Amino acid sequence: MERPNIIVGTHPIEMGHYLMPTKEVLRLMEGIFKIVNNRIPGMIVYGRPRLGKSSAVKFAIDYLPNQLGVSLPLLIVNTKFYKSPTEIKFYSDMLADFKFPFSNKRDPSELRRQIVSFMLEKAEKSTQRRIILVMDEAHRLTEHHYNWLMDIYNDLDKERISLSVISVGQEELLNRRTFFLKEKKAQIIGRFMTHEHRFCGLRSLDDIRFVLKCYDSAEISPYPTDSDWSYSRYFFTEAYDKGTRLEHDAKVLYELFSEVRKEHGVSAEFEIPMEYFAFTVENAMKIYGAHGDRCDWISRNQWKQALKLSGYIESEIYMALANEGADS
Structure with missing residues (x-):
């Protein structure tokens, strides 16, 4: 099937106008x-x-x-x-x-x-x-x-x-x-x-894998609507058609979130707000996908850059400071 012709900037991933189940x-x-x-x-x-x-x-x-x-x-x-x-x-x-x-x-x-x-x-x-x-x-x-x-x-x-x-x-x-x-x-x-x-954020590897699988699914995230084009397929068509899925990178993302938390001394219970996780996925697709650098797929280092751009770690640091202030 021919890849949809979508105006740059109008895909739900680029506009941020979508809801993804967890x-x-x-x-x-x-x-x-x-x-x-x-x-x-x-x-x-x-x-x-x-x-x-x-x-x-x-x-x-x-x-x-x-x-x-x-x-x-x-x-x-x-x-x-x-x-x-x-x-x-x-x-x-x-x-x-x-x-x-x-x-x-x-x-x-x-x-x-x-x-x-x-x-x-x-x-x-x-x-x-x-x-x-x-x-x-x-x-x-x-x-x-x-x-x-x-x-x-x-x-x-x-x-x-x-x-x-x-x-x-x-x-x-x-x-x-x-x-x-x-x-x-x-x-x-x-x-x-x-x-x-x-209500909790993403707290485990399985939670992360479940969400990434939704980005891969044309039943859950089709665009255009009623098409066979999931979000990940649209931005990384060749890799997707060869069998590569975001779901396969779940462990990489779990490890990266754990690493950046440790690097910045975040000791709170592991819980990733969906907003920052979505920003991470969106950054990876927009920067390295079909409307960006057109990479074959997302490397570990590129995932890390996408995570850093999400604002997640800054949010965790501010939350920790706010909690300290509340407890003092």
């Missing part, structure tokens, strides 16, 4: 399926920064219809930080994230009614009378925010609409739940925090 994403998918299928009102998904939590939740929910047999409306809110949060700011930000037509209302009750009506319409169209709300950067949510969410939940419940809230954030989100437990805020825990999922 073993952790599949584990998350199972957890979210249980939450939604059993109409459980909420769960928290937490982990260190740059693991790809938000993208993973979106990926998992996009595949829910295949598991449930029906499509469900999904709404995503990016929680904003305010020194003094108010109902008006919270509700207005939600409507903005929903791409709701401009509203000049400044009464909190009216804004909440608009949100509930919008959700009600979405849920009724789904035939299941259910809706999923993802609160991103949820470690910014305060007790006030959760109480306002509870009002929305209760309003929908009166209309017999099931709302599942998935709060996605950094590890402070778990600390927030611990605080609510100490303060006996059972109404918040019971609605939105009964289930938890600690």
Whole structure:
């Protein structure tokens, strides 16, 4: 088959606009399926920064219809930080994230009614009378925010609409739940925090091999869509057609990540955020592949250069410094 003619700079690898599953994403998918299928009102998904939590939740929910047999409306809110949060700011930000037509209302009750009506319409169209709300950067949510969410939940419940809230954030989100437990805020825990999922990065050779195999697969990463051209085949066509795969370099990458961590004194548990791993793979394909140096394949040294360009080690150093500051 003739190699696709794709304008340089427009491939998903070059634009960074793609979602790639990991073993952790599949584990998350199972957890979210249980939450939604059993109409459980909420769960928290937490982990260190740059693991790809938000993208993973979106990926998992996009595949829910295949598991449930029906499509469900999904709404995503990016929680904003305010020194003094108010109902008006919270509700207005939600409507903005929903791409709701401009509203000049400044009464909190009216804004909440608009949100509930919008959700009600979405849920009724789904035939299941259910809706999923993802609160991103949820470690910014305060007790006030959760109480306002509870009002929305209760309003929908009166209309017999099931709302599942998935709060996605950094590890402070778990600390927030611990605080609510100490303060006996059972109404918040019971609605939105009964289930938890600690989201992890790539922690083993098998994790790395699994992701690289996805870059090799035309079923998982085809471009153009519905073609037989996986990402690795497009950028290294001759090598791919001869049987070479990114999957075969899993051990090389595992060793390189381990080496650079040791070189820079990173002693934390081995865990590679998906964002930096993806940057490494993208760098290797863009620099040494069909739109770059046109190498036959990626050497060990080239992989190391691609890793260094990803920003991974700088991120690990800053994380270590931040943790030291928090502990002191």
